[in-house]
Amino acid sequence: MTDMDTIVVLDFGAQSSRLLARQIREAKVFSEILPGDTPPEKLKALAPRGIILSGGPGSIRARARACDDAGAPKCHPDVFHLGIPVLAIGYGMGLLVREFGGEVTGVSSREDGACTNTPACTRAQTCDPVHTLEILQIKKEKPLFSQLPAGVEVRMVGQGDRVKEAPPGFTVMAATANTPIAAVGNDERRLYGLQFHPEATPAPAGPAILQNFLFGPCNCRPSWTPGSFVDRAIAGIKQEVGKGRVLCAFSGGVDSAVAAVLAHRAIGPQLTCVFVDHGLLRKNEAAEVQRIFAEKFQLNLIMVDAAERFLNRLRGVVDPEEKRRAVGEEFIRVFEEEARKLGKIDFLLQGTLYPDVIESMMEDGQSAKVKSHHNVGGLPADLQFKLLEPLRLLFKDEVRAAGRELGIPEEVVWRQPFPGPGLAVRVIGEVTPERLALLREADSIVKQEIAAAGWSRKLWQSFAILTGEKSVGMTGGQRTYESVLVLRAVTSEDAMTADWARLPYELLDRISRRVITGVPGINRVVYDITAKPPGTIEWE
Numbered sequence: 223m224t225d226m227d228t229i230v231v232l233d234f235g236a237q238s239s240r241l242l243a244r245q246i247r248e249a250k251v252f253s254e255i256l257p258g259d260t261p262p263e264k265l266k267a268l269a270p271r272g273i274i275l276s277g278g279p280g281s282i283r284a285r286a287r288a289c290d291d292a293g294a295p296k297c298h299p300d301v302f303h304l305g306i307p308v309l310a311i312g313y314g315m316g317l318l319v320r321e322f323g324g325e326v327t328g329v330s331s332r333e334d335g336a337c338t339n340t341p342a343c344t345r346a347q348t349c350d351p352v353h354t355l356e357i358l359q360i361k362k363e364k365p366l367f368s369q370l371p372a373g374v375e376v377r378m379v380g381q382g383d384r385v386k387e388a389p390p391g392f393t394v395m396a397a398t399a400n401t402p403i404a405a406v407g408n409d410e411r412r413l414y415g416l417q418f419h420p421e422a423t424p425a426p427a428g429p430a431i432l433q434n435f436l437f438g439p440c441n442c443r444p445s446w447t448p449g450s451f452v453d454r455a456i457a458g459i460k461q462e463v464g465k466g467r468v469l470c471a472f473s474g475g476v477d478s479a480v481a482a483v484l485a486h487r488a489i490g491p492q493l494t495c496v497f498v499d500h501g502l503l504r505k506n507e508a509a510e511v512q513r514i515f516a517e518k519f520q521l522n523l524i525m526v527d528a529a530e531r532f533l534n535r536l537r538g539v540v541d542p543e544e545k546r547r548a549v550g551e552e553f554i555r556v557f558e559e560e561a562r563k564l565g566k567i568d569f570l571l572q573g574t575l576y577p578d579v580i581e582s583m584m585e586d587g588q589s590a591k592v593k594s595h596h597n598v599g600g601l602p603a604d605l606q607f608k609l610l611e612p613l614r615l616l617f618k619d620e621v622r623a624a625g626r627e628l629g630i631p632e633e634v635v636w637r638q639p640f641p642g643p644g645l646a647v648r649v650i651g652e653v654t655p656e657r658l659a660l661l662r663e664a665d666s667i668v669k670q671e672i673a674a675a676g677w678s679r680k681l682w683q684s685f686a687i688l689t690g691e692k693s694v695g696m697t698g699g700q701r702t703y704e705s706v707l708v709l710r711a712v713t714s715e716d717a718m719t720a721d722w723a724r725l726p727y728e729l730l731d732r733i734s735r736r737v738i739t740g741v742p743g744i745n746r747v748v749y750d751i752t753a754k755p756p757g758t759i760e761w762e
Contacts, residue, residue: 275314
């Protein structure tokens, strides 16, 4: 995306990094998240229009000595001297103020990072009291606060630092009743700092402040659109592949479908799609994929039945990460075998998304590794293909928009995300044919009832999880001791954060009754009401 106007978001460990990146893209400007310790020379080489330093749970005062003594492992002051506009938020504002001779002091409360800007945060009584909505009194309108009323509501940062004195040459641009220096700026250097979250909700002024930064000091063009992405992706695939041949890891979900259609538009007959039935799919899923894509889209689609092979590999495996690694590695081996049948194959096409990349990376003190994804963290070291990942920098909503731009039917565009390891990570404990059969039947009931109630489009995901627990029950007057099923339904924009869905009691009741009466082996259904964070969407 080097020809796009780009904003780099430097991640210092808060959810705000992901939210900032999304809001920038919603303003039709491309954004990319990089670790907070990215060297200034790398940033300069990327030639971004602007840089945003995220908030985070760290304290600039606590880290000051470590930075001075260890060559600034977390804070490269040169980032402020590249001649590139910078917007520094929270912890980032502390870095900015300290670099130019201002004074940062402490407060008693601290931001823990886990609760920041999640849907649950506005309700949870345990949220940091500093993380509150306050009225921002604007003292200097341009450039960040143009066309905003004098007093706007913002959500304050609470990482434990406050600016006591602005640096020489910097103007105090805004204040609140509890924070006398809530925003500072130096127009000549195009450097700005905020002690509140412009990306947070509910804070209606936030998007306007971000856009003022993007289209003011950064002089960005609003050119990041589904159409522009499709054109660039097709051109990029043509250039990268050349005359090579591509094997597509095809699952039938929106990610692999969009990736496949993009590649088909770019290289046509050089693409072969392989759908692996690993025995870990939902009910009737393999047949549905073949009907839609082989018949309707006329993709060159090879169906591979490898269920027994995968189940053998998973025998005795209970650790979630080992399950993911096992399935990921076996996937690659299957593709390698299919490739040998086809002759020389140069590339493996995957529908890897930006959240996969972010969640699979591990940065000390920054974005923590949550779990390995089979298309990011489970690849073997001796992979025989080059990876082709045209969606690697997209969030899920952007993939759906690209799918509509490509003319992919709504039934495919709106398919819910499904984990690469399939039902293996929704069967807690060992994966067996018998336990998979139980889960498939129960999950099918969940899907039917959610759709019948008109909730499918309202949810990011809804599915069942077969736990390793059993409970006592009564069926037909007889005592039972059978499995416990968990129902999981969440709302989200891109899976970076999620909230549990407030499904109607009547819907939950129908699902529970149908599962318990219709799926022998399950006698109890419970509903998961955990947000992300602190939980994850999948249980494994």
